[in-house]
Amino acid sequence: MFTLQTFHQVAARLITTACLLGNLHSQAQPAPQLHLTRTKLSAGMHVMDVQLAQTPEQRQIGLMSRKDMPQHEGMLFVFEQPAMQCFWMRNTLIPLTAAFVEDDGTIVNLADMKPQSDDSHCSAKPVRFVLEMNAGWFAKRQIKAGYKIRGDVFTR
Structure with a gap:
């Protein structure tokens, strides 16, 4: 039998669960990664100071939650082996251009991302x-x- 007291208990549990899920959702956006290992890359006379995203977690977070980034900085995603790499911009706040790069440093293609x-x-x-x-x-x-x-990360 479903009593008024049972109804209030169920309602209280639902509200508690909703609050917990809301907190988890609001915490789902990770903090910006600002302290990853860095390396220098060059494109002709242009020098880039890039963070290295080398682990699955670092690659998953990428540049999410960054509100800005100096013009000479970027992030280099390093994968274990060549594969078709696809990127999206969920939780990424700044517009970016991705360069898909071969082992020797040659740019395969570029993609502007919103x-x-x-x-x-x-x-x-x-x-x-x-x-x-x-x-x-x-x-x-x-x-x-x-x-x-x-750059040192690319084979010659």
């Missing part, structure tokens, strides 16, 4: 590296597919 979008942006072929910079960084420097980026 903030807070679930649109998928993929490499044109299997790659191990994806370099994210502020939107337009590559275009302003006339860097396109086929251009070679230099």
Whole structure:
């Protein structure tokens, strides 16, 4: 039998559960990653100071929650082996351009990505590296597919 007291107990549990789920949802957006290992890359005379996202968790968080990023900075996603890499921008607050990069540093293709979008942006072929910079960084420097980026992480 369902009494008024039982109803109040069930309602209280539902409210508690809803509050807990709401707290989990609000905490789901991770804090910005600001202290990852860094390396220098160059594209001709242009030097980039990039964070290395090397673990699955670091790659999953990426540049989420960043409100801004200096023009000379970016993030290099490093994968264990070449594969078709696809990126989206959920919880990413700044517009970015992704360069999908081969082992030797050659850019395969570029993709401009809008903030807070679930649109998928993929490499044109299997790659191990994806370099994210502020939107337009590559275009302003006339860097396109086929251009070679230099850095210790790339094979010669």
